[in-house]
Amino acid sequence: MKVFNFNAGPAMLPAEVMEHAQREFCDYHKSGCGIMELSHRGGEFTEVIEAAEKNIRELMDISDDYAVLFIQGGASLQFAMIPMNLHVPGTSMDYADTGHWASAAMKEAKLFGDVKSACSSKDTNYNKIPDLRHWKMDPRASYLHITTNNTIFGTQYHTLPEPKVPMIADMSSDFMSRVLDVNNFGLIYAGAQKNIGPSGVAVVIMRKDLVKRTPANTPTMLKYGTYIDGKSMYNTPPTFGIYMIRLVTDWMKKIGGLGAVETINDAKSEAIYETIEASNFYNNPVDPESRSKMNVVFRLPSEALEEKFVKEAKAKGFVGLKGHRSVGGIRASIYNAMPLEGVEKLIDFMNAFEKANS
């Protein structure tokens, strides 16, 4: 049976990329070895990591003022590395509190200094990105940290703040899903496993001058400078993840770059939101201005119906639709690799389910 995978992360990868990797798995470019069996210092892997970086630079139009790094430990290690490297003594750190992952980032920052909440949507159960006009940003803060897409609550920034201090963004769940100006950021980071690869590697895009902030007593493996100086190869990097990122970004270039990817993502999310809007059965709890194009969350009239929906959807080949355990409901994660066809088929299922159960 053909399955459409709506998992939130690790998430689906383009079928042609997986098939490509499968073909090369045991014998990479006639070397007689799989890519995971080859030295990271050898010619084959050097070409792979350089191509992965070059693809990301091209697709996102990244200038030489920025380093592109591959680091293990996922987005969650970045929650700690950021304050560890970028907190300026005597200043506080601003965080936008927009949900679970933003709170997890704040928790780590508190280990290194004063954390201030620039805004919070906690009192409305994180159903929106707080109105930028009401944020309290400290012009002397070390930096401002935002979470551009809130994977669990289904919210996303459609307008970005313009702080006077470096802006740091957790883009784990909308990385490379739309066109943005990297020059507006001090640092961007993302675990690969939602939009551009498997788990085990995070991509960090960092304005190089910020590296001067790192305190001297920071452990080697937790210093951004180590990854910049060593071209992400101070020690053995996560070779398979980087190889997959290379293939996914090759695919993104082939289908027309970030502009084309964004157009498809817009069409997919609009189609589902229109279906929800047109229905008295499905309900989206998110403020319309803040709706995520990556994670579409919705509720049914009862938890019993939600359970039935997930079960019947699964039997029909739509997997991964159960909402995060902390919020319940339904979540359709429609990252870059999800084709429009998958969303159209899901909408057909939603309409049929509504008819049969309302």
Ligand SMILES: *Cc1c(COP(=O)(O)O)cnc(C)c1O
């Ligand atoms: C998934 C996710 C994370 C956690 O990523 P790990 O790589 O598992 O550490 C952090 N932030 C956001 C926004 C996420 O969606």
